[in-house]
Amino acid sequence: MKQFLEGAAAIGRTVALCRPGVICAYPITPQTHIVEELATIVANGELNAEFINVESEHSAASCVLGAIATGVRAYSSTSSQGLLLMAEVLFNIAGLRLPVVMCCVNRAVSAPINIWNDQQDIMVLRDAGIILLFAEDIQEACDLHIQAFKIAEDHSVMLPVIVNIDGFILSHGHEPVELPDQQLVDKFLPRYSPLYKLDPSNPMTFGALVGPEWYLETRYAIQQTMNNEVKKKIKDVSEEFTNLFNRTSFGLYEKYQIDDAETAYVTFGSIAGPIKDAVDELRVKGEKVGLLRIICYRPFPQEEVAKILSRLKKIIVVEKDVSLGATGALYQDVVTSLYIELQKGNGKNTPKVTGYICGLGGRDVSIDDIEELYYTGELVSSKFVSVKEENLGNFLMK
Amino acid sequence: MFAKIILPAATGLNNKTGSWRSGKRPKFLQKNCTGCRMCYLSCPEGCISGSKKTYNADFDYCKGCGICVQICPVSDIIMEDE
Numbered sequence: 001m002k003q004f005l006e007g008a009a010a011i012g013r014t015v016a017l018c019r020p021g022v023i024c025a026y027p028i029t030p031q032t033h034i035v036e037e038l039a040t041i042v043a044n045g046e047l048n049a050e051f052i053n054v055e056s057e058h059s060a061a062s063c064v065l066g067a068i069a070t071g072v073r074a075y076s077s078t079s080s081q082g083l084l085l086m087a088e089v090l091f092n093i094a095g096l097r098l099p100v101v102m103c104c105v106n107r108a109v110s111a112p113i114n115i116w117n118d119q120q121d122i123m124v125l126r127d128a129g130i131i132l133l134f135a136e137d138i139q140e141a142c143d144l145h146i147q148a149f150k151i152a153e154d155h156s157v158m159l160p161v162i163v164n165i166d167g168f169i170l171s172h173g174h175e176p177v178e179l180p181d182q183q184l185v186d187k188f189l190p191r192y193s194p195l196y197k198l199d200p201s202n203p204m205t206f207g208a209l210v211g212p213e214w215y216l217e218t219r220y221a222i223q224q225t226m227n228n229e230v231k232k233k234i235k236d237v238s239e240e241f242t243n244l245f246n247r248t249s250f251g252l253y254e255k256y257q258i259d260d261a262e263t264a265y266v267t268f269g270s271i272a273g274p275i276k277d278a279v280d281e282l283r284v285k286g287e288k289v290g291l292l293r294i295i296c297y298r299p300f301p302q303e304e305v306a307k308i309l310s311r312l313k314k315i316i317v318v319e320k321d322v323s324l325g326a327t328g329a330l331y332q333d334v335v336t337s338l339y340i341e342l343q344k345g346n347g348k349n350t351p352k353v354t355g356y357i358c359g360l361g362g363r364d365v366s367i368d369d370i371e372e373l374y375y376t377g378e379l380v381s382s383k384f385v386s387v388k389e390e391n392l393g394n395f396l397m398k
Numbered sequence: 399m400f401a402k403i404i405l406p407a408a409t410g411l412n413n414k415t416g417s418w419r420s421g422k423r424p425k426f427l428q429k430n431c432t433g434c435r436m437c438y439l440s441c442p443e444g445c446i447s448g449s450k451k452t453y454n455a456d457f458d459y460c461k462g463c464g465i466c467v468q469i470c471p472v473s474d475i476i477m478e479d480e
Contacts, residue, residue: 205406205408
């Protein structure tokens with residue numbers, strides 16, 4: 001049965017269905033409602049878990065690191081500045097191969113302080129060895145959480161997963177959501193069984209110092225796992241989810257109207273919604289246009305993306321993040337993927353790839369804005385959409 | 399794929415860190431010792447063991463820092479050259 005729920009509440013309830021043993025988070029806008037919901041569920045005795053209050057995000061991440069090292073399923077969530085404060089610990093969680101699942105409610109990064117949505121925060125953790133999934137809507141945010149535990153905790157993977165949802169748009173927006181039955185989730189998601197755990201009756205050393213003769217292999221192992229086991233596991237888990245829950249889960253990416261397209265948008269996150277509307281409107285006008293929505297951003301499905309995009313004429317990358325001094329992060333991945341395949345001799349055609357930065361700090365992006373990107377013939381790599389010239393000047397706001 | 403970074407407990411014991419020291423080492427006189435355990439508690443290497451008038455350092459791990467000498471309230475430990 002579908003319920004009309006706020007995104008954060010729906011995610012909180014979904015996480016409770018996954019039966020984490022330890023939940024630890026520090027409140028930060030716009031993530032707060034998720035842990036509020038979970039705190040309520042634990043306080044009401046509906047979930048047998050430790051809800052640990054801490055004094056900072058650094059402590060919250062450290063707490064779930066310690067918890068999961070003892071062999072219990074652990075969950076946390078955060079946003080923006082909180083994610084940056086967790087950054088050091090998140091590298092540790094990935095390096096120690098601990099399958100923590102987290103939600104990052106994407107929000108702009110200070111300064112200037114801004115609590116609204118964009119995806120600059122998670123891009124800081126892009127290279128940490130964390131599996132990054134991006135949801136388009138609230139239902140998918142819930143579904144990806146259930147799958148995230150299964151992907152992370154698989155013995156061939158053992159890496160943390162962060163499910164990314166756009167702040168306010170998905171965290172505070174309301175949608176009809178179908179929450180699965182507990183029995184079904186239990187069937188899909190067995191208890192966490194660690195490969196190794198901290199246990200006084202069988203002591204082990206976690207996190208020992210390694211020198212130059214060992215460190216490189218730790219990164220090689222994560223890279224190999226990301227590119228092989230993780231991609232395979234995400235495909236398998238999404239298929240299994242689709243069959244068991246009777247609801248489509250797309251896996252690494254979603255193709256929308258792209259099979260006969262000549263131009264394609266490429267994006268991730270909730271902005272895929274208005275882009276799909278723009279694609280529909282352009283299709284009515286007879287334009288051959290589609291969308292490739294990346295769900296799994298790390299590991300990046302390089303070969304698949306290149307295969308889908310290399311036969312097109314034009315690619316429009318739309319993203320809510322920017323690597324200041326370079327281009328958008330997704331733009332780099334798309335261009336790199338195409339170029340690697342081109343070098344291999346796969347595909348003679350090189351599509352024109354244009355890149356647009358939009359929606360930073362919560363700036364609205366309309367369907368018209370997106371349609372306009374299709375019609376401009378410009379070749380740009382990181383053009384900011386809807387820049388207000390009147391906001392620029394020499395510092396002083398009059 | 400994993401790198402072998404999780405170890406059985408206490409593998410550090412194989413690493414005899416006392417193999418190079420400050421050039422000096424503590425000598426436990428074992429005469430005026432009151433058994434206050436301050437040397438045992440203060441040793442950063444945790445390599446002092448024993449009880450009243452039997453305390454001594456394990457020189458496989460002692461770094462010769464001299465903290466035990468400084469802390470001993472009855473000056474029953476002295477530093478001597480190797």
